[in-house]
Amino acid sequence: MVNLVVGCDGFGDDVLAAALRAIEAAGFSVAVSDRSDEHVLAWLDDEFAGAWSSEAYAGSSYVARKGDAIAGFATFDPRGMRFDWLRGLGAQADVGIFGPFGVAKAFRKSGIGPHLLTAALCGVAARGYKRALIPAVGEEKLIEYYQRNSGAVIGYRAGVQRCRCAGTAARGGRGREGALGGVGSRG
Ligand SMILES: CC(C)(COP(=O)(O)OP(=O)(O)OC[C@H]1O[C@@H](n2cnc3c(N)ncnc32)[C@H](O)[C@@H]1OP(=O)(O)O)[C@@H](O)C(=O)NCCC(=O)NCCS
Numbered sequence: 001m002v003n004l005v006v007g008c009d010g011f012g013d014d015v016l017a018a019a020l021r022a023i024e025a026a027g028f029s030v031a032v033s034d035r036s037d038e039h040v041l042a043w044l045d046d047e048f049a050g051a052w053s054s055e056a057y058a059g060s061s062y063v064a065r066k067g068d069a070i071a072g073f074a075t076f077d078p079r080g081m082r083f084d085w086l087r088g089l090g091a092q093a094d095v096g097i098f099g100p101f102g103v104a105k106a107f108r109k110s111g112i113g114p115h116l117l118t119a120a121l122c123g124v125a126a127r128g129y130k131r132a133l134i135p136a137v138g139e140e141k142l143i144e145y146y147q148r149n150s151g152a153v154i155g156y157r158a159g160v161q162r163c164r165c166a167g168t169a170a171r172g173g174r175g176r177e178g179a180l181g182g183v184g185s186r187g
Contacts (some may be wrong), residue, residue, distance in 0.1 A: 001091060002143055004134035006152035008096075008125035011132075016094040016122035019050040026111045028064040028071055032123065036061050036073070043070045044102075052100040055081065059097070062119040064112050072103035072112050074120035077127050085135045089155050096129030121150060 023030040041053040059078030077096050103113045124132040137143050146152045158182045
């Protein structure tokens with residue numbers, strides 16, 4: 001399990017605008033919301049079978065849609081969570097949190113994933129953080145994905161913790177108290 005870190009310098013307004021344009025050019029609409037609505041939270045529970053709706057509710061999210069269908073999301077700056085991977089680096093004042101992040105199976109490889117990732121990192125930067133933490137990534141391919149698409153580097157590895165993996169997360173569902181009230185770890 002690794003925590004990845006990326007500097008916020010490269011994620012300004014122009015980069016955000018380009019990412020949003022690219023999502024739209026791929027045929028999707030995209031919008032940011034401070035707290036995802038019930039429809040998005042229910043979609044998160046269904047699509048990723050985990051506790052991610054709790055985190056989305058605790059933060060802001062870019063959400064891409066194809067018509068009425070939700071295609072993907074990237075959350076940033078969730079507040080008030082107590083995951084154990086938020087200790088250390090994640091607790092530093094200049095570090096903002098990225099994620100969770102996912103694209104619905106039907107829309108993977110459509111090209112929106114890296115742009116949603118970029119948009120949410122721009123969201124972290126816009127909140128005034130100097131660095132973004134991409135926490136609890138378990139799979140090597142996913143680590144490479146983040147490195148390739150954001151320039152993130154490995155902050156540290158922690159072999160014993162459980163990863164932030166869709167589908168294997170404890171089913172927290174829309175129990176927002178799960179994120180706000182002290183979930184210990186995820187994975
Ligand atoms: C990660 C994700 C958002 C990327 O979506 P995308 O930009 O459309 O990209 P793809 O799904 O086509 O994957 C691109 C590459 O990322 C890597 N990758 C993506 N998801 C992966 C996973 N769950 N495990 C391992 N590698 C993964 C692979 O290298 C893949 O390339 P490949 O298909 O040639 O093997 C999407 O795969 C997803 O929603 N996965 C499930 C949720 C998740 O794991 N989110 C990250 C939590 S840290």
